Amino acid sequence: MIDASPNHAHSESTASNGKRLATSIRNLTKDYVLKSETVRALRGVSFDVPEGDYVAIMGPSGSGKSTLLNLLGCLDQPTSGSLYLGNDDIATMTDDQLADIRSERIGFVFQSYNLIQQLSVVENIQVPLYYQGRLGAEERARAISLAERVGLGDRLDHRPTQLSGGQQQRVAIARSLVNDPLFVLADESTGNLDSVTTDEILALFDELNEEGRTIILVTHEDDVAERAKRVVRLKDGMLHTDEVISEEKRAAARDAQRAAVEELLKKQ
């Protein structure tokens, strides 16, 4: 089990194994206040994520997964509790400070890609830099090299409507990497994709994690979750289980997925 003690010291931000923490949350709650009712989406969640970890968040629909990911991504503020990214206490920050942290440290990948339809592949990848007023040749070159990295080097000037779902998601991943984030957050990012494309996206996440980036993804698929190093399950807005995935199990999940993909490709 995780350490949920309320007097947990944040001063040095290290996990018990000596690794620095990418994030640390304590008694985190989030209420959505509507006219007729208040929805208690998170009811006191605590856990630590060391730098370089790869966490899959699972749980039934409505259990608070997206709410938690949005808080980790600084897209929203908690109602109570603490949320640290590195040494920074997110709960005390202004909207401007949150926007800076988002653009400097976090790459967010959404299920629905969230691409801008009027922009090309390269321009979509450059969007986060654009918000920082960075529009030079160097930035364009970086966007092009990321497009190549995700296998879209021959689609640079395509618009999102001219791409498949998997290609659009790869654009979204390239966009999430343009600021060289320490932290990649993905909400059901393979939820709309076939198994061949899912395998490609997961291979990309493996690579990003091997580079030392911390990955937290939300999924409802066991075979996706088993590619992570750890599975955290939420239930009714609370942490239900927190389980380490062995290297053997991860390798088996990789092999099973690859075998399924090869089988599929043979039939085509």
Ligand SMILES: Nc1ncnc2c1ncn2[C@@H]1O[C@H](COP(=O)(O)OP(=O)(O)O)[C@@H](O)[C@H]1O
């Ligand atoms: N913006 C919102 N306003 C009001 N209620 C919300 C909002 N977002 C989520 N909720 C509610 O909070 C609960 C948790 O939602 P969510 O985090 O999206 O769950 P999950 O991603 O696990 O399906 C649900 O009951 C949902 O209806």
Ligand SMILES: [Mg+2]
């Ligand atoms: Mg969700």
